[in-house]
Amino acid sequence: MDEGTHKSVATTTAMDVPLQIAIPVSKILPWAIFGTLLVTLAFYFVGAEQGATSIISGMGVHEWVHDARHLLGFPCH
Amino acid sequence: MVGNLLLRGFIVGIVAGLLAFAWARFFAEPAVGQAISFESAQDEAKEAAAKAAGKEPEPEAPEIFSRAVQSGVGLLTGLVVIGAGIGCLFAIMFAFAGGRLGDLGPGPSSAVLAFLAFMTVYVIPALKYPANPPSVGQPDTIKYRTGLYFLMMAISIASTIGAWLLRRRLMPKFGSWNGSLMAFGAYLIVIAFFFIVLPGINEVPAAFPAVTLYNFRLASLSIQIILWGSVGVMFGYAGAAALANKDRS
Numbered sequence: 014m015d016e017g018t019h020k021s022v023a024t025t026t027a028m029d030v031p032l033q034i035a036i037p038v039s040k041i042l043p044w045a046i047f048g049t050l051l052v053t054l055a056f057y058f059v060g061a062e063q064g065a066t067s068i069i070s071g072m073g074v075h076e077w078v079h080d081a082r083h084l085l086g087f088p089c090h
Numbered sequence: 091m092v093g094n095l096l097l098r099g100f101i102v103g104i105v106a107g108l109l110a111f112a113w114a115r116f117f118a119e120p121a122v123g124q125a126i127s128f129e130s131a132q133d134e135a136k137e138a139a140a141k142a143a144g145k146e147p148e149p150e151a152p153e154i155f156s157r158a159v160q161s162g163v164g165l166l167t168g169l170v171v172i173g174a175g176i177g178c179l180f181a182i183m184f185a186f187a188g189g190r191l192g193d194l195g196p197g198p199s200s201a202v203l204a205f206l207a208f209m210t211v212y213v214i215p216a217l218k219y220p221a222n223p224p225s226v227g228q229p230d231t232i233k234y235r236t237g238l239y240f241l242m243m244a245i246s247i248a249s250t251i252g253a254w255l256l257r258r259r260l261m262p263k264f265g266s267w268n269g270s271l272m273a274f275g276a277y278l279i280v281i282a283f284f285f286i287v288l289p290g291i292n293e294v295p296a297a298f299p300a301v302t303l304y305n306f307r308l309a310s311l312s313i314q315i316i317l318w319g320s321v322g323v324m325f326g327y328a329g330a331a332a333l334a335n336k337d338r339s
């Protein structure tokens with residue numbers, strides 16, 4: 014036994030095991046388009062609707078998400 | 091497979107939105123309240139001045155929702171919707187990055203991705219166009235300001251993706267660290283260029299309290315840290331579980 018070394022070995026969990034399989038880009042792409050659409054909608058309605066542009070008439074959406082719009086950093090009033 | 095990741099991202103994002111709301115309720119809303127008090131005081135002063143000059147005061151815009159609704163369910167809706175959007179975006183990034191990030195496991199991969207996305211989608215655009223509380227900003231420039239903000243966000247996203255691709259091309263020739271530094275240098279030059287070229291916006295009223303402005307911007311930053319941070323940590327576990335299920339089937 015080598016008394017001079019104190020090696021601490023970290024426990025390896027599933028969170029540390031390198032991801033081996035790369036999902037093929039062709040399989041990701043359709044979902045990527047769908048996901049990007051969802052993100053864009055979320056950012057649009059919280060960040061810009063009834064401010065810079067307007068799809069729905071009135072100020073209901075703007076007023077409803079008003080505090081989130083300001084606090085998330087989107088331009089408002 | 092990817093659909094399953096997307097669904098997990100969506101759920102994780104909603105939870106992140108709820109966490110951000112809990113934090114925003116007691117840390118961010120006081121700053122919003124102070125800004126609105128400032129606004130009301132300004133409006134009253136204007137009205138009094140108009141009356142003194144013998145003019146009809148401008149009619150006030152009707153209040154659609156009370157402040158309690160806006161700072162409650164309204165804020166909750168906005169944060170959860172953005173959280174869900176961020177979660178979906180994140181699931182796609184994770185799907186692309188899986189097996190392409192070297193030796194990193196799902197936990198650290200997810201955390202690294204969250205950090206990069208947080209810097210790209212929020213920090214860089216906000217450094218050029220910082221978050222503003224109510225009553226800062228003129229209503230007639232809203233189109234201009236929103237356009238510039240989203241433009242800066244698009245430039246930031248394109249620059250990060252570009253730097254990533256450039257790094258992959260440089261690494262075989264110059265080595266992993268040198269290639270990364272060169273790509274990062276190119277990225278900084280591009281961002282600095284747009285920071286200089288794009289017009290600045292400063293509509294903060296001279297009398298607006300500096301402390302309130304600081305507190306508001308700090309609150310904005312902290313909310314974004316909670317959103318991206320909790321998505322990054324939670325998705326490590328959710329994504330790893332999705333990939334493990336795939337191995338078994």
Ligand SMILES: [Zn+2]
Pocket residue numbers: 079083089090224225
């Ligand atoms: Zn506003």
